[in-house]
Amino acid sequence: MESSNASYSRLRELYVPRGLGLTHPVTITHGLGEIVYDADGNSYIDFTSGIGVTILGHSNPELIESAISSLRSLWHICIMVANYPSYLELARELSEHIPMSGSKKVLFFNSGAEAVENAVKVVRAYTRRPYIISFIGAFHGRTTLALALTGKYKPYKKRFEPLATHIVKVPYPYCYRLRARDEDECVDIVMNSLELLVDVDLSPEVIAGAIIEPIQGEGGFIVPPKRFLKELEGFLKKRDIPVIIDEVQTGYCRTGKFMAFEHFNIDPDIVVLGKAIANGLPLSAIVGRASILDVMDPGMVGGTYGGNPVASTVALKVLEIVKRDKICVRAEKLGEYIAKRLDELVDKYEVIGEHRGLGAMRALEFVKNKKTREPNPEIVLRIIEEARKRGLLLLKAGYYDNVIRFHPPLVIQFENLEKAMNIFEESLREATKST
Numbered sequence: 067m068e069s070s071n072a073s074y075s076r077l078r079e080l081y082v083p084r085g086l087g088l089t090h091p092v093t094i095t096h097g098l099g100e101i102v103y104d105a106d107g108n109s110y111i112d113f114t115s116g117i118g119v120t121i122l123g124h125s126n127p128e129l130i131e132s133a134i135s136s137l138r139s140l141w142h143i144c145i146m147v148a149n150y151p152s153y154l155e156l157a158r159e160l161s162e163h164i165p166m167s168g169s170k171k172v173l174f175f176n177s178g179a180e181a182v183e184n185a186v187k188v189v190r191a192y193t194r195r196p197y198i199i200s201f202i203g204a205f206h207g208r209t210t211l212a213l214a215l216t217g218k219y220k221p222y223k224k225r226f227e228p229l230a231t232h233i234v235k236v237p238y239p240y241c242y243r244l245r246a247r248d249e250d251e252c253v254d255i256v257m258n259s260l261e262l263l264v265d266v267d268l269s270p271e272v273i274a275g276a277i278i279e280p281i282q283g284e285g286g287f288i289v290p291p292k293r294f295l296k297e298l299e300g301f302l303k304k305r306d307i308p309v310i311i312d313e314v315q316t317g318y319c320r321t322g323k324f325m326a327f328e329h330f331n332i333d334p335d336i337v338v339l340g341k342a343i344a345n346g347l348p349l350s351a352i353v354g355r356a357s358i359l360d361v362m363d364p365g366m367v368g369g370t371y372g373g374n375p376v377a378s379t380v381a382l383k384v385l386e387i388v389k390r391d392k393i394c395v396r397a398e399k400l401g402e403y404i405a406k407r408l409d410e411l412v413d414k415y416e417v418i419g420e421h422r423g424l425g426a427m428r429a430l431e432f433v434k435n436k437k438t439r440e441p442n443p444e445i446v447l448r449i450i451e452e453a454r455k456r457g458l459l460l461l462k463a464g465y466y467d468n469v470i471r472f473h474p475p476l477v478i479q480f481e482n483l484e485k486a487m488n489i490f491e492e493s494l495r496e497a498t499k500s501t
């Protein structure tokens with residue numbers, strides 16, 4: 067029987083391909099709230115939330131209860147075979163709770179990538195046009211259509227061609243890297259290239275939709291200037307091009323609002339949800355205008371497991387807790403504290419290029435020096451290792467893997483938040499000593 071980190075690592079080496087990346091070479095056996103425990107008995111504050119998923123913490127007792135009650139009544143029937151309550155009730159709840167105008171309909175899937183693919187299928191069927199616009203640096207998943215939408219070649223797309231066709235890209239308003247003089251110039255650079263793409267290289271009559279993360283997640287928590295999404299929406303709506311907002315990583319209060327797009331005062335045509343929706347059970351969704359989703363004939367979309375009864379039941383409970391416990395307000399407060407601590411570090415360290423974020427979605431971008439802005443992925447790896455040694459699990463991100471993102475469960479207790487930020491600071495100090 068395996069029982070230690072080392073013996074499980076050996077199993078992984080023997081039976082799991084190298085292509086599956088690994089941030090932390092430890093084996094997590096259980097978790098409680100914001101703390102996880104490894105096979106050697108070490109405990110860690112979890113600042114990964116399993117990549118932005120477990121917003122309500124590990125082993126949440128209310129979620130366990132709702133999962134058990136569903137397991138006792140119905141494991142599976144498939145929504146294409148018969149109705150079941152949790153699928154339909156969750157569809158109603160989400161359509162009422164996502165702040166989009168007009169009547170909405172909802173479809174459930176298993177992963178973010180699968181939901182993204184279906185959003186693209188739907189807008190193509192609706193508009194009967196082929197092209198989709200996405201953004202450089204975006205991450206939309208790892209199936210071959212989602213990869214084609216993803217705007218980073220290594221490691222995601224390397225050697226996996228051919229990918230889906232008829233995807234075109236423009237830069238995201240990543241003002242720090244575009245080296246724009248100010249936010250207005252940054253937005254103008256992007257909007258000008260979009261206009262050339264849409265009106266010159268292509269034509270609106272062949273564009274089925276545009277998909278965008280309201281804040282790029284894997285890209286390194288890049289927050290666009292306030293005016294950008296509104297302007298983008300206006301540009302696309304004027305040309306009758308549907309807007310798909312990918313909220314897989316940003317949704318469910320991470321930014322202090324239920325949906326990140328609410329910060330930008332826009333009204334999307336389709337919203338893609340995943341990750342936090344069932345706090346870790348596999349579930350994703352698209353919520354879209356009924357007029358768009360209803361163009362498909364019966365049988366055109368579906369899947370065996372999408373909206374599984376256990377995942378849907380838990381998702382209903384997640385939504386109830388998010389509302390009851392004002393999780394978005396909590397995220398805002400956590401974010402204020404994290405931001406304050408990170409702001410204190412920016413001027414002290416030559417290797418910190420930028421602190422950015424919205425609500426509890428916070429990140430630091432690391433560079434070799436502030437002037438050249440040359441990416442520094444090496445220091446990121448060192449900090450992550452130092453932090454793990456001290457009991458904190460962190461995640462990297464970024465176009466150049468040179469960003470540390472802070473992804474705590476949104477229910478984290480304040481003492482542990484403070485402790486985690488102290489560990490982070492100590493780890494940063496230690497990692498920069500050896501440079």
Ligand SMILES: Cc1ncc(COP(=O)(O)O)c(C=O)c1O
Binds near residue numbers: 178205208
């Ligand atoms: C914005 C965004 N979209 C889609 C995905 C893909 O989700 P999944 O890994 O569940 O397929 C991710 C995953 O990180 C994501 O961050």
